[in-house]
Amino acid sequence: SEPVYSGDGQYLFSLDFSQAEPASRGLRILAFSSLLVSLILLYAGFCSLLKSAAGRTRYVLTGILSLLIVGSAVSVLKYSFPSMLTDTALFQPELFASRLFPSLGALLVCTLAMLALGGLYYLYLNLEGIRSAVWRRGVAVLLFMIAAVVLLAIEQLISILVLDSNISFEAHRVTTFDGNTMVGLGIVIMWFVLLGLLVDKAIVLLSGPLYRPALYGIVSLSLVMLVASFIPVGQASWTTWITAFMLLGGHLYLRYHQQEKIPFSRFIFLLLIVSLFMTLGFQENNRVDLERQREVELVKLSSEHDPVAEMLFGELSMAIRNDSVFARFFNQQYIPIDPVVTRLTRNYLSGYWSKYDLVVTICRPDDRVLLPPPEDDWYPCYVYFDDMILQYGIEIPGSDFYFLDNLNGRISYLGAIPYYHAENEHRVYIELNSKILSDELGYPELLLDDNYTSFTSSKFSFARYNGGKLITQDGDFPYRRASDHYTSGEETFETITLEGYDHSIYNVDAENTIIVGSPTITLVDQLISFSYIFALNFLLLALFYLLMNIRILGPSFSWSFKNRIQYSMVGILFLTFVLICSGTVYFIVQQYRAKHNDNLRNTMRSVYVELIHKLEFEEDLENWSSEDYYNLDELLVKFSNVFY
Secondary structure: OEEEEEOOOOEEEEOOOOHHHHEEEEEEHHHHHHHHHHHHHHHHHHHHHHHHOOOOOHHHHHHHHHHHHHHHHHHHHOOOOOHHHHHHHOOOOOOOOOOOOOOOHHHHHHHHHHHHHHHHHHOOOOOOHHHOOOHHHHHHHHHHHHHHHHHHHHHHHHHHHHHHOOOOOOOOHHHHHHHHHHHHHHHHHHHHHHHHHHHHHHHOOOOOOHHHHHHHHHHHHHHHHHHHHHOOOOOOOOHHHHHHHHHHHOOOOOOOOOOOOOOHHHHHHHHHHHHHHHHHHHHHHHHHHHHHHHHHHHHHHHHOOOHHHHHHHHHHHHHHHHHHHHHHHHHOOOHHHHHHHHHHHHHOOHHHHHEEEEEEEEEEEEEEEEEEOOOOOOEEEOOOOOHHHHHHHEEEEOOOOOEOOOOOOOOEEEEEEEHHHOOOEEEEEEEEEEEEOOOOOOOOHHHHOHHHHOOOOOEEEEEEEOOOOOEEEEEEOOOOOEEEHHOOOOOEEEEEEOOOOOEEEEEOOOOEEEEEEEOOOOOHHHHHHHHHHHHHHHHHHHHHHHHHHHHHHHOOOOOOOOHHHHHHHHHHHHHHHHHHHHHHHHHHHHHHHHHHHHHHHHHHHHHHHHHHHHHHOOOOOOOOOOOOOHHHHHHHHHHHHHOO
């Protein structure tokens, strides 16, 4: 951190650059791009050599290239080479981690290696050269089975990408997308490409009548899916089973009476199936992930702390301990409680603390307190509060306060501050219980450190009930005053869908109920997700198809009138699609940012005008007060409540 000083050398604050992006980010991106292009060119060069080679030379070169691909993957995954690549956030477990892959980068490297090997063997292994019809059919059946396993792996891959990562795959919320989302989607698409290569090669090996590859494919796929349905780890859903058959049909449609160049239009059916499968998979796992997040929020809220209060307790304890005015109060035989409470609320527990109900008790070692009904009896003061701390208290480090985990439906704290004067001892017990339906805006979370953010995410709404009555709530959903509208309290955890929200309910005990809700994923959301995923797949397919045609046709391509019209239409459509999509996303994001920046500017301008009006002629703000405000803190809290 870098300290900042005033003109006369007085320390003001420090700037922490630990979270700032490195200045060399652009150079790093350029280096990664150059490395990727170099690998692609190296792979293309080897493929050119393999295309011109024949016989044993081709097999030797294929083996060498296979070893290079595997060796490159091992060097990255096991030996972290190059370190410039493996030190990036893509290779950190905070972003993504599963039992098989320690990071998203590791998954990406494995996927690229598998796709490179699959493309290499698809083009140059020459399985069509097998002379025995029995062996050809056997290899085709094996390829069909491997393709079925790959489809099951894709289903599990989508699941772990959503459930085992912090990456957003909610395609209907395009503003939540980032580079990691695109990497995850790209990984899934690459596995579908590998699946397509396997199925296509199997169909080519079963040349002849159309029913032959259809029959072998259906039987092989069904057998693998049937076996997988009995395995707990990789259970095959009906969606996966139907998708396998539809993908087989799409590939048969591609190859039916079309042995050489395949028209682009024939890929659309496959594109629809793949996009639909990805949409359904991501949406289902997003639903499961949201349900798990709601359950986590329920557990957090069942023992919710106030991170802002706990951050302030240390300084508050020391300030109250060292208050000389308090010491004068305690020198009296009969301690006046009202001045003590007034000084606490005025000097220490104003502003943010107004969200709490305050109870102050002052005790000597021999004093007793009157317990409320049903006990309705006098009890030793020290023993009473010590038992409360022992039974419910959780110490707040560095302070004299304890969090009370008493399940009363509120956030409760107890402070036990000792005072010693000569031979006398006093203790001030400060009880803080959050008010019902209180939402104090005095200290916006924007001004807090990341370590003290709220427990509940902004995309959730929650409500807490005690004795069946609403105690507190937050979020967009308007929860009712009574909990019996949502739950009968018979089960510990419940899930309901009501008024466009999915709600998870936690009945902590007979008296306390917590509900957390999030917006239901609607049919419109699913259609939006399908549109974005289909657009991405279409874009990649069109680009790949164009590059493959250039590579295959080469200089022999004839710019006939028909071809010029066809490729002009495709180019115009592709360019229009890219411009419209990128422009739409760009302007949506820019409008979102401009709106919030405008709101912030207006708020800051209003605060500035009010501060000028109140404090323009003040020279010293350290002990500032006025007729309406006891101190500067009360004034700032009022501004915060009004403008935030």
